[in-house]
Amino acid sequence: MNNRIKEYRARFNLTQEDLAKKVNVRRETIVFLEKNKYNPSLRLAYDIARVFNTKIEDIFIF
């Protein structure tokens, strides 16, 4: 599963640390997500999509 977190993060001018705080995870988790080394839970995917005001399927490409 690929994702566009980095692209959306740049669009919203958020650092990895900012996004991590907003979705209540560690910065390392965001790093792993962006490198496609970790598939998030549905809850985390939903929280990330909500931060970017979009749908899960716009960020996570199955």
Next chain:
Amino acid sequence: MKKAIIVFVLAALVLGTVGLWIYSSSGKFTPVDIVSFGVMFLVVAFAVFVGIKRLTSAKRGEPAEDELSKKVMRRTSSLSYYISLYLWLAIMYFSDNLHYETHTIIGAGILGMAVIFAICWLIFNFTGLKNE
């Protein structure tokens, strides 16, 4: 924060015990003792690394544990348990040929389990859990 402090306290206790061991011995160390010291220092270094990581997360205002770290810990526990079974099988197989005391063999097994756990954690922590 509390967990990080507990990790540091445990590491200090292990270091203190090793220090006492070195102090109470007559200064003559067998190769087994030297290997044991090395492995214990590796385990302590691992604990300090984990503690520093947790403290850094706490300072940044992030949670000490999240879904990835919990999954890494779960996966590490299961894999290290599985590998440890083989370690104990190997120890049981070779124990007839090894002329060490029982407590030395059991100590080596426990240290081996700690090393296996640390290695598994490092692997999962740096490579991620893509297919979980």
